[in-house]
Amino acid sequence: MYYNEGGRKKNVYFWIIVLIALVIVLNTPFIKRTRITRTIRTVSSNIIYPFKYLGNAIYDSFTSRFYDFIRVKGIQKENEQLRSELEEYKAKVVSLDQLSNENEKLRNSLYFRAKNLNSRFLPAEIIGRSGNNWFEFVEINRGSADNIAVDTAVINKEGLVGRVCEVSKYSSKVLLVTDPTSAVSIINADTGDMGIASGNSVGPLRIRYMSANANVSIGDRIVTSGMSDIFPKGIYVGTVISVDKKDYDIFQKVQVAPVVSFSKLDKVFVIIR
């Protein structure tokens, strides 16, 4: 068979140029706003969901086999049910605890408290994790069939996990607070100073727009401010681990260690409001 290696490589170079052009086009805000790409992702998620669910079930059954040997089956089932309920209550306590400690000088606190208390915490399990080190998301086994919508807050017993960014019928993608495209309006629970926490993939969270005059110190607790409609007020986000204040800057650089251990993330709660 005739094989023209030079010609074939030229073809590949042509396709590389086409792909680079596609990268630029597909990532323009105009294309990203259209529903075409989102629809493709939603349909694909719906198709792959049963396989993911099955794969997780098989993996979990293998890993829990050890525990099955030492537990009576009935007690284990009851225990799991109780544990699930306990985690739900713990998550509620985290939220309520922060609410009770928040600064009374903030406006509309009573309005937000009432809103938060009326929320329903829908338990969900992680069925998939991002394979990329730069973009941090997880997939949960709840979707539009469970009344989940885009921009719904997700927490666990420790604190804020992230927000729902894509919804298909039986599963959803949750953008973690550590993702570089994530931004959460926060407040320093100890001083009342506000800012925006953005993700940093591999590092701690960064607080942007924290005024240079703000009194921030290492160990301060950072909670959601409730300024956006996505995250209810008072959810624990993390603890300040470094403060870099310079005389000539109008903002100070603050780093926050997230309270949630994302590598051990297993069960979460979606806040349905």
Next chain:
Amino acid sequence: MRIFRFFFFLLLIYLLQVIIVSRFAVFGVKADLFLVMTALFAVNLGAERGFVIGLLCGIIQDIFGTSFYFHSATMAILGFLVGTFKESIIGTEEGIALTAVIAATVTNFLLQLLLLFFFFGKPLASPLILLGVLVVSCFYNSLLAFIFNPLVKFSTRFLVAEQ
């Protein structure tokens, strides 16, 4: 037909990545099974097929991802580069595979950093943190390459053979 076989094989790899591999992060760094597969297949099948396999891997990552669409391009380029330069690597079969995976990890890291700098307009983390991520990624991906190389060699015969 072969391309569909490859696509279904890569969907299995995707399930393996999101269900098992991504659970085991070392110092917060996850291994990239698609990168490993692209590099290993490119070593075994050459530049042109490496390009196509990289493209398929990238498409899967872009479809099931959340943010920017660039994996199709970066992975295709990686497959092509590994296939092109594999002749320059001298050593045993396993040595070539490991070197190819490490080279692919470094190239992919630099390509993605460049693209993310383009999208965000700022570096994602300090150079020291980035270096740490790169070193851990190289070790972790090499370990996966060591484990998956026999599977790739075996499956190459099945996936490439005409029916």
